[in-house]
Amino acid sequence: MSRVSQPWPPVPVEPAEAHPKAPPAGTELGVHFGECFGCGDEVESGLHLRSRVGEGQTVHSKFTVTAAHQGAPGLAHGGLLACAFDEALGSTVGNLLRRPAVTGKLETDFRRPVPVGSTLYIATRLDGIAGRKIYVSADGHLDAEDGPIAVSARALFVVVGFEHFSNHGDPQALEKLAAAHEKAKRAREQREWEINP
Numbered sequence: 051m052s053r054v055s056q057p058w059p060p061v062p063v064e065p066a067e068a069h070p071k072a073p074p075a076g077t078e079l080g081v082h083f084g085e086c087f088g089c090g091d092e093v094e095s096g097l098h099l100r101s102r103v104g105e106g107q108t109v110h111s112k113f114t115v116t117a118a119h120q121g122a123p124g125l126a127h128g129g130l131l132a133c134a135f136d137e138a139l140g141s142t143v144g145n146l147l148r149r150p151a152v153t154g155k156l157e158t159d160f161r162r163p164v165p166v167g168s169t170l171y172i173a174t175r176l177d178g179i180a181g182r183k184i185y186v187s188a189d190g191h192l193d194a195e196d197g198p199i200a201v202s203a204r205a206l207f208v209v210v211g212f213e214h215f216s217n218h219g220d221p222q223a224l225e226k227l228a229a230a231h232e233k234a235k236r237a238r239e240q241r242e243w244e245i246n247p
């Protein structure tokens with residue numbers, strides 16, 4: 051079977067311009083929800099993925115594989131690696147475009163094993179927009195930002211109304227997301243104050 055994939059994005063797209071209020075390059079992005087398995091600080095065995103805005107339409111994320119993330123002995127579970135990419139890609143869409151969106155399709159290429167104890171550096175870019183459809187892709191580098199690519203992913207996110215989360219999930223979803231957003235903003239201001247008092 052060939053590794054050659056279909057053209058990407060699969061449909062004609064407009065360039066994805068960052069929202070005028072998108073956080074600038076260098077900004078450390080906070081937890082979007084404390085109970086999120088991908089980034090939440092309240093989930094002990096979660097991925098605790100952390101992200102920083104890069105230059106252009108990019109976000110740089112990283113997470114360290116622990117014993118809680120194993121599939122085969124000593125190796126990361128592929129589904130958890132896919133989760134890390136869903137989080138990194140979703141964070142890129144949400145923070146750079148500031149539009150609520152959910153994953154419609156997520157494709158992963160697993161190229162090298164990812165051992166427990168290694169850190170995956172995930173570089174994500176916005177590839178384009180077609181109406182409500184947002185195309186985004188990422189490479190996961192092993193143990194360094196320029197390390198070998200262990201996993202690549204590409205995804206379609208579909209823009210939804212904020213009511214998607216309260217109608218289909220927790221009725222308090224919007225309040226919980228807003229509270230997490232405020233907490234992340236305060237933490238960011240505190241960090242900036244410590245760096246530039």
Ligand SMILES: CCCCC/C=C\C/C=C\C/C=C\C/C=C\CCCC(=O)SCCNC(=O)CCNC(=O)[C@H](O)C(C)(C)COP(=O)(O)OP(=O)(O)OC[C@H]1O[C@@H](n2cnc3c(N)ncnc32)[C@H](O)[C@@H]1OP(=O)(O)O
Nearest residue numbers: 082136137140141144145150152153154155183208210227
């Ligand atoms: C998650 C938190 C978000 C919080 C947002 C708040 C603040 C944002 C700030 C920061 C966010 C930070 C971090 C976020 C981090 C992680 C994110 C994790 C994301 C997830 O983990 S999220 C869970 C998994 N996700 C789902 O739970 C989706 C279930 N699903 C549905 O809810 C519907 O399925 C939906 C809404 C996708 C579409 O439904 P719909 O009825 O609204 O629209 P429709 O079906 O018409 O699709 C419209 C156009 O997309 C095309 N299309 C759709 N799906 C396609 C597919 N699979 N392949 C090819 N094309 C597809 C159609 O073909 C059509 O294309 P066209 O317009 O050209 O005809």
